[in-house]
Amino acid sequence: QSVLTQPPSASGTPGQRVTLSCSGSSSNIGSNTVNWYQQLPGAAPKLLISSKNHRPSGVPDRFSGSKSGTSASLAISGLQSEDEADYYCAAWDDSLNGVVFGGGTKLTVL
C-alpha cells in the first residue's frame, strides 16, 4: 500500500482537460513539494512537475500542478494521444525521512 493515494485509472478524449489527484498527509504533501512523473510504456519515469509547479525544460505548458492542504493535482489540458501513460506523484515525508510515491494513475486517451 502506497503512502500517497492515487486513483488507479483515468481517461479522457483528445483536446479535453483532465485532472489527476494525489492524496497524502501533513507529513508529506502537507509540508513538502509534490513532484509528478510521467512513465510512458516501457520507458523510465520522467520528471514532469517539480517544486512550486516548475516544469523541466521540454515539458509542455499543458501540464500544471497544484496543491491544497494534503492533496495535490496534476492537470493536463489539450489532451493528446501521446499523453497516454502512467502518472506518479511523490513527495518527501518528514515522518519516514524519505521519499514516498503514489501508486500511480494509468491515463487512457480514448
Added chain:
Amino acid sequence: QVQLQESGPGLVKPSETLSLTCTVSGYSINSGYYWGWIRQPPGKGLEWIGSIYHSGNTYYSPSLKSRVTISADTSKNQFSLKLSSVTAADTAVYYCARELSGSFDHWGQGTLVTVSS
C-alpha cells in the same frame, strides 16, 4: 547532457546479495545533488530505495534500511546499490536517478533484476 546507466547481474539467487552500479556521464557526482535508487516490481508502482550525497551521506527507505547499502566511487563517477538477503519480492526494474530535494530529474533506463534459483 546528464546520463545515467545501470549495470549488474540480471539474475540473483534467493538469500544472496543484489549488486548494481550506476555510471554517471555529463555531470560529476562531486559537484552536488543526491544520487538515488528507485525500483519498480513488474506491473507495479515505484518505490524509493535510498540516496547518497557525494560526501557519503546516505539515507534509506525505512522498510529496506536493514538490507540496503549505497556507496559512491567519485573517481569513477559511479554509485552503487547492495541489497542483501533478497527474495522473489525484490524482483524489479531498478533505476538510478539524480535527486534534488526529493525530486528525481534524470533517470537511467533501468535494469531488470530477477530473484530466482
